[in-house]
Amino acid sequence: MSNAMAVYACCVVVLFFKMLAISCYQGYYRLRYLVFINAEDAAVFGRVAQPAERPEVERATQAWRNDLESIPMFVALGGLAVSLEAYAAVTVWLCLVFTLARVLHTVTYLAGKQPWRTLSYGVGTLCLIVLAGLVISRVVVGWPT
Template identity: 55%
Template sequence: MSSPLHLFALCVLVLFIKMLGISCYQGFFRLRHRAFTNPEDAGFFQRPANAQELLPVSRAAKAWANDLENIPLFFVLGGLCLALDAPAVATAWLFGLFTVARVMHTLMYLGGRQPWRTLAYSAGLACLLGLAGLVGAALLPIR
């Protein structure tokens, strides 16, 4: 395995663990407060259903939704960079920076920290644009 592939695999693993953590975070708050919006969940715990989610659960759900808009693009663009043998150093930096940016975005989202959340989002987006540029450069080499 090549070094960029190892780093990509590590980044995918970190992002998986981060997303799993968001799910556990939501479950923790729902169970801790026995607060559920789904009637069947509330009924299982012999509680009335809540009209709305707890704030930490709602924030985590929004962070999760944002991940679903960005992380699949990373998987695809990263895989294309590897398949097209894009420059290893640039690819590795973008993989690492994207992963750090997404972890920071989640932490800032859960903590309600602005402007840091937006800065982390923007850094991740810049990495995606960089990966797209590397894919484009690999497809249309300048001679």
């Protein structure tokens, strides 16, 4: 297995655990305050369903949705870059930087910290654009190798 594939695979796993952590964060706040919007969930704890989520849960939901806008693109573009053997050193760095940017985005999103949330989002998006460029350059021009 190539170094690029190993790094890419580790990054995908880190992103999986990051998204799992968001789910656990939501569950923690639901259980801590016993606030549920689904009647069947509330009934398990002898509660009445609430009309809205707690603010912490809603914020985590927004972070989760943002992940769904970018992480699938990373999985596709990173996987293509690795499988097409596009410039390996650049691919490795892009995978690492994207993963770090997404972790920082989640932390700053949950904490409500600007401008860091926007900066980390921008860095991640830039990584996706460069990955797309690597894939296209490898397919169309046949470089870099």
